[in-house]
Amino acid sequence: MRKNQWKVLWALPLAGIILLSWGSQGLALEKIKAPQMAFSTGSVSGSWFPIGAVISDELNKKHLKSYALTAVPGAGGVGNPKRVSIGDSNIRFGISFACFLIAAVDGKAPYDKAYPDLRAICSLVTNAFYLIGDKKLGITTMGEIKDRKLGLRLGVDTPGSTGLFTTKLIFSEMGSSLDDIKKWGGTVNSVGTAARVNLWKDRHIDAWIGFINHPASAISQAQAARSGKIIGLEEPLRENLKKKWGYIDYIIPAGTYKGQDKEIVTTGLSMVLFAKENVSNDIVYRFTKTVAEMKDKLVKTNGAFKNWEPQDMIKGLGINVHPGAIQYYKERGWM
Numbered sequence: 001m002r003k004n005q006w007k008v009l010w011a012l013p014l015a016g017i018i019l020l021s022w023g024s025q026g027l028a029l030e031k032i033k034a035p036q037m038a039f040s041t042g043s044v045s046g047s048w049f050p051i052g053a054v055i056s057d058e059l060n061k062k063h064l065k066s067y068a069l070t071a072v073p074g075a076g077g078v079g080n081p082k083r084v085s086i087g088d089s090n091i092r093f094g095i096s097f098a099c100f101l102i103a104a105v106d107g108k109a110p111y112d113k114a115y116p117d118l119r120a121i122c123s124l125v126t127n128a129f130y131l132i133g134d135k136k137l138g139i140t141t142m143g144e145i146k147d148r149k150l151g152l153r154l155g156v157d158t159p160g161s162t163g164l165f166t167t168k169l170i171f172s173e174m175g176s177s178l179d180d181i182k183k184w185g186g187t188v189n190s191v192g193t194a195a196r197v198n199l200w201k202d203r204h205i206d207a208w209i210g211f212i213n214h215p216a217s218a219i220s221q222a223q224a225a226r227s228g229k230i231i232g233l234e235e236p237l238r239e240n241l242k243k244k245w246g247y248i249d250y251i252i253p254a255g256t257y258k259g260q261d262k263e264i265v266t267t268g269l270s271m272v273l274f275a276k277e278n279v280s281n282d283i284v285y286r287f288t289k290t291v292a293e294m295k296d297k298l299v300k301t302n303g304a305f306k307n308w309e310p311q312d313m314i315k316g317l318g319i320n321v322h323p324g325a326i327q328y329y330k331e332r333g334w335m
Contacts, residue, residue, distance in 0.1 A: 031065045034283055039093040040074035040083050047213070047302055048095050048271070049073060051124070054301045055273075055287075058294050063286040069093070077162045078110060084276055085115035092279045093287070097127075097162055097269040098246030098318025099169075105319050110165075117277040119322035121284060122291055122313035123270035125304040128214045128250045129166055130266065132200070132228040133207035141234050146176040151185030154178075155196040155208035162269065163211030164190065166247075170233070170267075173240045193218050201225040213304040214250070214268075219257055227259040233266045241267050246318030270316040277322070284324025288313075292328070 039056050042048030052071035060067045072091075075083045080094035081104035098120075100110075107114030133139055137150065145152065156178065157163030171177050178188050189196070189205060193212065199205045200222050207228075212218060222228070230252070241247035250268035254261055273291070275284055291298075292313060298305040311334050314321075321329075329335035 029063060029286065029289075031063055032282065032286075033066070034064045034068040036090050037069045037092040037279075037283075038088070038090050039069055039071045039095075040080045040087070040091055041071050041095050042074055042076050044073050046076075048076075050301050051271075051298070052093075052095060054297055055291060055294070058297065059287055059290045062290060076160075078160055078165070081115055081118055081274070082111060084274070085117055093121075093273065093275050096272055096274060098123075098272055098316055099165065099269060100162075101272060101274060102246050102318045118274055118319060119277050119284075119325075120317035120319050121273045121275055121288055121322055121325045123272050123316045124291075124298075124313075125213055125302065125308050126248070126250060126268045126270045126316075127162065127211050128216075128252065128266055128268040129170070129233060130210040130212065130216070130219060131207065131231040131233075132210070132219070132222065133231055135227075135229050137206060137229075139229075139231060142170065142231060142237065143174055143234055146171075146174045146180070149180075149184045152181055152207050153187045153189070153205045154181055155189045155191065155199050155205045157196075157209065157211060158190055158192055161211075163209065166211050166267075166269070167209050169241065169245065170237060173237050197222045197225075200228070211269075213302075214252065214307065215256055215304075223258040223260075230257060230260050230264050232264045235265075238265070238267050246316060248316045270312075272317055274319070275322055279322070279324075281322075281324035281327065284322045285327050286324075288325040288328040292332070 039052045041052035049071060056069040056071045059069050074080050077096045077100050080096045081100055084091050084094040101118060104111050104115045105118055131142060156167050181188055189199060193210060196208045197218050200208050210218060238249055247267045247269055250266050252264040254263045292310040295305060295310060314329055314334055326335060
């Protein structure tokens with residue numbers, strides 16, 4: 001046998017070892033059978049349902065032998081952790097935020113008991129906390145509302161929303177509450193985003209709070225109609241939210257909105273995809289891989305994904321990560 005032939009024969013097993021070690025990161029995985037599973041998202045008219053639907057469709061096409069995963073309208077950030085934990089046996093996946101996942105696992109309000117069988121998979125786009133105030137108020141920090149006992153006409157999010165939950169947490173960390181606004185002679189209008197923008201445009205409120213994807217068209221519309229001051233969140237408040245509730249620091253670059261000439265540092269929460277602990281490692285691995293490799297399709301579904309990068313999937317998860325997701329992240333060198 002010629003010398004070169006020996007080299008080829010020796011190299012073939014080595015190539016096989018290299019391909020195996022490379023794993024499914026670079027190779028197509030053979031499709032597998034999977035039980036019927038549901039992915040609990042948000043309302044049909046919201047942004048979470050189409051995100052869940054496109055992820056489910058991609059996972060089914062690439063990894064599952066039958067259409068095993070179906071996105072279904074869900075209970076939103078607050079309700080999904082409990083729904084996935086105790087709901088129908090086929091509800092295996094959900095969307096929420098780290099603060100609610102932490103509260104659900106620990107059995108803290110707004111939950112009636114602990115739901116410890118939840119595991120994070122990945123984080124997606126981030127919702128940022130915005131405080132926009134009339135420039136005549138002269139405030140530069142959130143804390144000044146309490147310090148000066150301002151009787152604002154304030155617009156906040158609806159009951160049961162992540163935005164209102166976050167607003168109440170921040171006031172609590174300041175040693176205050178929304179009830180204090182009323183005691184100081186102000187009002188609190190708890191309405192949806194579009195209604196808050198209209199109240200702001202029509203000068204029926206002095207300030208409003210938003211908890212929304214960045215960049216936010218609602219903020220742009222509000223600023224175009226009536227330019228207000230976008231106010232950051234002080235570091236002590238941000239640190240407490242990070243330590244206790246899994247929030248992250250979020251930077252709004254200068255020039256993002258009309259009249260915003262400086263960088264704004266605020267707080268935020270990334271949308272977190274999660275699963276029940278008993279979902280197989282193989283399925284969660286494939287779920288994680290699917291999300292990491294479909295940015296283009298996610299951008300088409302929701303423009304906020306333009307600012308999202310797959311390597312950020314491991315940030316702001318809040319609770320323990322599912323072993324199947326950990327396996328994928330280690331292969332990519334992200335964990």
